[in-house]
Amino acid sequence: MKDLQEILAIARAVGWGAADILRSYYHGTIKDSDLEVQYKQNEPVTVADIAVSQYILENLQAALGNEDFAYISEETYESQSKLASNYVWIIDPLDGTKDFIKKTGEYAIHIALVKERRPVLAVVVVPEAEKLYYATKGGGTFRETRNGSIPVQVSSGKRIEDLTLVVSRSHRHEKLNYLLQNLPCQNQKSVGSVGCKIATIVEQQADIYISLSGKSAPKDWDIAAPELILTEAGGKFTYFDGTPLQYNTGDINQWGGLLASSSEYHEILCQQARDVLAHSNPSS
Known part of the structure; x- marks a missing residue:
């Protein structure tokens, strides 16, 4: 299996690619970009959710395969059973679908790698801010833009x-x-x-x-x-x-x-x- 930093580089690249697809739907630049909103368990699902889910899964599987990893995505998950693999990708291709539809800009992409029930790698992309946040267990959190990345820390010292x-x-x-x-x-x-x-x-x-x-x-x-x-x-x-x-x-x-x-x-x-x-x- 590739080391965690190699896997992170793949996940970050996939995250940026997914952001580009979502922005093309969001801004109506993709051909036939009607979102075709449907409802699943009272929650909206759009063609953008489906397209980005497919993109993320296909690209992670092409780079990493299915031997060492299992995959759970909101748009493809059906079974309630626990996946037996030691490493499981847990993916939300479009978190904040309602905000995506309402055009608030406050939607995100979540990609996490979980080992034995706890996350060891994470990517969160906020497409409209053109920011990608990434972290590995014990490695800190970074904010990445198209120009590079810097570490980020929560605030302290308030009442x-x-x-x-x-x-x-x-x-x-x-x-x-x-x-x-x-x-x-x-x-x-x-x-x-x-x-x-x-x-x-x-x-x-x-x-x-x-x-x-x-x-x-x-x-x-x-x-x-x-x-x-x-x-x-x-x-x-x-x-x-x-x-x-x-x-x-x-x-x-x-x-x-x-x-x-x-x-x-x-x-x-x-x-x-x-x-x-x-x-x-x-x-x-």
Whole structure:
């Protein structure tokens, strides 16, 4: 098997190629670029999702094969069973499809390599910002543009009251709103895709992201790549009880409460989230 840096170079190249395809659909420069929006389990899917999924899978498989790696992509995943391979690619070809359709610019591409249920390599591309974030386990996080790459770090030194929560425009429900209203930090910034939210934290424009499953939960492909981008930039991303996230477990849903932060107050915020929910009884 190739070493991790060789694999990372392949994943970054695939990420940029996928970004070019999405931008061509987004800006209508591709021939017959009607998005042909369909709905799968109440979530929108476009021809762009399908085209980019196919591009990423074909190019990773051409470069790396199927012998050492298994592949999970949002647009091709059907089975609930855990893939037996030691290394599994977990891919979201278009995270933030609603934002893509609404033209907010806040959509992203997630490519993560998971080994034994934990991410070891991640690429998150924000096409409209023309930025690609990449990380390897123990290797730090970098922001890459067409002109090169530089390391990025989360912010530090703020008071807990001055922290900014990055929140969704959609995927809101009463229980989550109640939780957010009862935390000590009340600054909020609305951003689309999870990848874009985590990019906002590593760019020091926000400090916290919270996901609380309601009738649905985020999937492995929503979280795996952004998690490693954040943690290698000095942040933390755990369940509310502090335990690490697990991927390729046989259940693609990340149920319960997840908290991502710039880390200084991570344990305090997790405890406060648990306390707020323990004393709440809103319908959700």
